[in-house]
Amino acid sequence: MLESSLEFLRCVRCGSKLELNAFKLDKEIEEGILECKKCNLEFPIIDKIPVLWDDFTAYISPRKKLGSKLYQSLENQHLKKFLKSSLSKNPHNEDRTELEERWSKIYENSRNSKFYSLIKGSIDNLPKSDLVLEHGCSIGIMTSYLADSNKMVFGVDRSFSALQIAKKSYKNNLDYFIADSLSSVFGKLQFSLILALNILELIEPMELLKHMSKQISSGYLVISEPYDFDRGTNSVRKPLDEFTLRTTLNEFDFKITAKTKKPSYLPWNLKLNPRATLNYKVDFIIGKK
Incomplete structure (x- = not known):
């Protein structure tokens, strides 16, 4: 994610501005968290890609294989904990990873x-x-x-x-x-x-x-x-x-x-x-x- 993109993004739940916590930064933010202080929502940035989903667990639920791959690639412990917690809540769904x-x-x-x-x-x-x-x-x-x-x-x-x-x-x-x-x-x-x-x-x-x-x-x-x-x-x-x-x-x-x-x-x-x-x-x- 480009750091300059932050000014354009808003919380998908309440429309508030987001705050950035970058954990790994080169030309782009490779790992980090976008946080809405009003909703207390966290949106992960993984492999340079922000996941701006209202409920991250709902996003990763039908993509459990993707979640496992991303977990293995992460360096930051906060993100690994965040992803592991979301994966542990996953109900049994048909996995879309290979299809996508x-x-x-x-x-x-x-x-x-x-x-x-x-x-x-x-x-x-x-x-x-x-x-x-x-x-x-x-x-x-x-x-x-x-x-x-x-x-x-x-x-x-x-x-x-x-x-x-x-x-x-x-x-x-x-x-x-x-x-x-x-x-x-x-x-x-x-x-x-x-x-x-x-x-x-x-x-x-x-x-x-x-x-x-x-x-x-x-x-x-x-x-x-x-x-x-x-x-x-x-x-x-x-x-x-x-x-x-x-x-x-x-x-x-x-x-x-x-x-x-x-x-x-x-x-x-x-x-x-x-x-x-x-x-x-x-x-x-x-x-x-």
Whole structure:
């Protein structure tokens, strides 16, 4: 975590400013604690990544294998005790660690997909921004790219494995956080550019759109979506199609750009393994307030 990021972060429970206790520091804070004095909540920073979850035990519960790996890597005794305590409270849940590791590798192997070059080309035409946020940033393909031309860029994702890959590329205006995209990680901070690429089937769409709308008073919202809502028990309650999505954005005071008013079909190819590729045709929308 960049020390400079502290001024932008807020407690996800009460919105108060956080205090930093850094245990291991080089160019970034590698191990530490972010603390909310009002809520008495502690948010650990492990392997340069802050976990800004309202209940850390609830985050690590379905990731017990990840927790064990992180425990072995930690040097600071306070963090080791904090993590051990959280792991000991874990109920028996299906572990997501290997699934998140697998998908992180799939995204890494697919980073040269034509999809990203098409998105980059469209975003290059937008004004440069002081503050940029990507929801569901995964391994940081787009966040890292945006940091080359914008002042400060943040990425939020649930996958620790993905952010470990993202953090391999250091830039002094780029930072990543483990968080629920619907939580108030940044309080009432306003962004001039927000990305949400291919995540509406993972986070309740209407709730996410409403949340992102509150994060932009003047700026651009960039969304792409394959509308793959058939995810069994993980499916969202209220799926959107390409027409409902555009109508909803209009209701949130976004004006759809002329080039993205009609549904599009951008190729997004994910290399699952040497013998299998998942091929999507992705819709792409840019909304402006």
